[in-house]
Amino acid sequence: MSRVPTGVSAFPLTPLRDDAFDRPAFERVVARLAAAEVDTISVLGSTGSYAYLSRAERREVVEAAVAAADGVPVSVGIGALRTSQVQALAEEAQEAGADGVLLAPMSYQALSDDEVFGLFDDVTRGLSVPLTVYDNPGTTHFTFTTELVARVAALPNVAAIKIPPPAPDRVEPRIREIRAVIPQNVAIGISGDSTAASALLAGCDLWHSVIGGVLPEAAIDIARAARSGDADAALAESDRLRGFWQLFAEHGSLRVTAAIAEHLGLVAADSLPKPIRGLPAPARQQVADALSLLD
Amino acid sequence: MSRVPTGVSAFPLTPLRDDAFDRPAFERVVARLAAAEVDTISVLGSTGSYAYLSRAERREVVEAAVAAADGVPVSVGIGALRTSQVQALAEEAQEAGADGVLLAPMSYQALSDDEVFGLFDDVTRGLSVPLTVYDNPGTTHFTFTTELVARVAALPNVAAIKIPPPAPDRVEPRIREIRAVIPQNVAIGISGDSTAASALLAGCDLWHSVIGGVLPEAAIDIARAARSGDADAALAESDRLRGFWQLFAEHGSLRVTAAIAEHLGLVAADSLPKPIRGLPAPARQQVADALSLLD
Numbered sequence: 001m002s003r004v005p006t007g008v009s010a011f012p013l014t015p016l017r018d019d020a021f022d023r024p025a026f027e028r029v030v031a032r033l034a035a036a037e038v039d040t041i042s043v044l045g046s047t048g049s050y051a052y053l054s055r056a057e058r059r060e061v062v063e064a065a066v067a068a069a070d071g072v073p074v075s076v077g078i079g080a081l082r083t084s085q086v087q088a089l090a091e092e093a094q095e096a097g098a099d100g101v102l103l104a105p106m107s108y109q110a111l112s113d114d115e116v117f118g119l120f121d122d123v124t125r126g127l128s129v130p131l132t133v134y135d136n137p138g139t140t141h142f143t144f145t146t147e148l149v150a151r152v153a154a155l156p157n158v159a160a161i162k163i164p165p166p167a168p169d170r171v172e173p174r175i176r177e178i179r180a181v182i183p184q185n186v187a188i189g190i191s192g193d194s195t196a197a198s199a200l201l202a203g204c205d206l207w208h209s210v211i212g213g214v215l216p217e218a219a220i221d222i223a224r225a226a227r228s229g230d231a232d233a234a235l236a237e238s239d240r241l242r243g244f245w246q247l248f249a250e251h252g253s254l255r256v257t258a259a260i261a262e263h264l265g266l267v268a269a270d271s272l273p274k275p276i277r278g279l280p281a282p283a284r285q286q287v288a289d290a291l292s293l294l295d
Numbered sequence: 296m297s298r299v300p301t302g303v304s305a306f307p308l309t310p311l312r313d314d315a316f317d318r319p320a321f322e323r324v325v326a327r328l329a330a331a332e333v334d335t336i337s338v339l340g341s342t343g344s345y346a347y348l349s350r351a352e353r354r355e356v357v358e359a360a361v362a363a364a365d366g367v368p369v370s371v372g373i374g375a376l377r378t379s380q381v382q383a384l385a386e387e388a389q390e391a392g393a394d395g396v397l398l399a400p401m402s403y404q405a406l407s408d409d410e411v412f413g414l415f416d417d418v419t420r421g422l423s424v425p426l427t428v429y430d431n432p433g434t435t436h437f438t439f440t441t442e443l444v445a446r447v448a449a450l451p452n453v454a455a456i457k458i459p460p461p462a463p464d465r466v467e468p469r470i471r472e473i474r475a476v477i478p479q480n481v482a483i484g485i486s487g488d489s490t491a492a493s494a495l496l497a498g499c500d501l502w503h504s505v506i507g508g509v510l511p512e513a514a515i516d517i518a519r520a521a522r523s524g525d526a527d528a529a530l531a532e533s534d535r536l537r538g539f540w541q542l543f544a545e546h547g548s549l550r551v552t553a554a555i556a557e558h559l560g561l562v563a564a565d566s567l568p569k570p571i572r573g574l575p576a577p578a579r580q581q582v583a584d585a586l587s588l589l590d
Binding site: 274 | 413
């Protein structure tokens with residue numbers, strides 16, 4: 001992983017089968033991303049259900065990913081509620097061959113800015129691989145201020161900040177705002193797939209992509225067009241996927257991505273950790289329709 | 296535990312020492328609650344940091360609580376993000392001697408009403424002790440509708456619903472609203488200590504009390520006055536603690552309760568799971584002042 005990561009970081013699902021890690025299905029999903037030549041494979045992100053898995057399951061996921069990634073760099077989500085758990089997960093991920101780690105400040109009790117800074121300070125000290133700061137307020141219920149982004153980005157081993165999607169008219173100003181306060185060698189990554197094309201056009205270095213975990217070519221086409229400065233092509237490629245963006249907004253990207261993977265035969269039915277349920281039948285039909293439009 | 300639990304359910308801290316469960320300190324805290332004759336001891340609630348502890352730590356907490364409770368019924372928080380983890384924790388709590396369990400619908404991905412109902416449906420089926428539904432939107436980020444409260448309260452083994460504090464002018468109507476949709480033998484418990492006196496006066500059966508985990512006599516005095524219908528005495532007793540209620544609002548009840556326990560010498564310094572930090576020095580002085588006013 002270069003010090004300024006760029007391109008598409010694809011976030012695969014971690015499929016379950018009868019409530020156990022479905023390693024063969026996961027290896028199929030990861031091998032497909034490697035074959036499509038995504039820039040990074042980010043396992044155990046929110047889409048990879050890291051928060052729902054035991055430490056032993058997470059270790060096995062990392063081992064399977066490194067084995068199936070065929071040399072593509074593997075980044076690993078190490079989030080947990082307690083600092084010492086995060087540190088143990090970081091150790092295990094590195095032992096299992098992770099090329100980088102991602103850390104979201106999960107919360108149960110609401111955390112202060114100083115507490116979140118303390119978490120990143122404690123964890124980055126012990127790392128020998130780069131870390132991506134994973135700002136995902138929809139799941140962590142913690143919102144970074146720009147000032148805290150600056151403090152955390154200055155810590156050793158921080159390679160990238162993954163930002164949540166700004167409002168459509170705030171994409172450029174928000175990226176400028178962050179760029180102004182972080183070191184030059186720290187990348188800005190966009191999450192929120194429907195905003196990715198415009199964020200890459202506005203200067204984001206990489207795209208933390210949910211759809212890229214299951215439809216990697218579609219994500220790569222958007223990112224290539226955007227990074228080459230072809231705004232019309234990038235926005236047109238993104239617009240081809242608008243059926244998925246609408247379903248993401250309605251049902252959450254995790255449930256929709258699992259339905260795509262199930263429809264494509266990559267994973268078995270009921271691949272999500274309960275109590276999370278898969279999509280209802282009418283939405284599954286919409287997924288099938290959106291997939292057939294891509295062909 | 297009777298089928299309609301009443302009175303004070305005290306929520307002890309789970310103190311740590313050098314990031315490990317401080318069993319001797321915990322046993323001191325629990326024995327103190329038993330000596331004060333609280334009605335129930337609810338371990339591994341939010342105040343008991345359940346979300347931050349490993350399964351092995353949680354098992355040891357239950358064993359220590361049952362041993363130290365001297366016959367007072369022990370209820371155990373079994374919350375986790377994945378249904379199968381909750382079921383495993385329920386099994387272990389019962390094996391270790393729990394008289395009841397509490398379940399909050401923790402979330403990382405936002406949950407639908409049907410998903411939360413499914414969680415309670417799956418978990419209550421396997422229980423042989425009563426369950427308290429733990430509605431704590433500030434930490435779980437899930438909000439129960441009244442309709443969902445009614446559906447969940449009708450499940451087998453549900454003994455109580457713990458409700459978050461309504462707005463001051465909504466205490467009576469909210470309790471009437473819930474009472475109207477749940478079975479007669481299901482208790483309504485209030486959480487949010489500053490609202491407890493008025494909620495008990497308005498007909499709540501029990502108080503899930505944070506302050507009761509560290510100052511049990513103060514909580515018992517409020518509850519006794521309220522349950523005997525002496526509104527003036529109950530509100531006056533609660534008003535004596537208003538210094539704590541203000542600190543709870545400002546810093547979160549967990550950090551304040553830990554500071555009280557540290558000030559009283561019940562637990563060691565830095566007893567909370569990192570990244571959560573203890574109170575800053577000025578707030579610790581306010582805690583000391585509020586404690587000295589009680590004498």
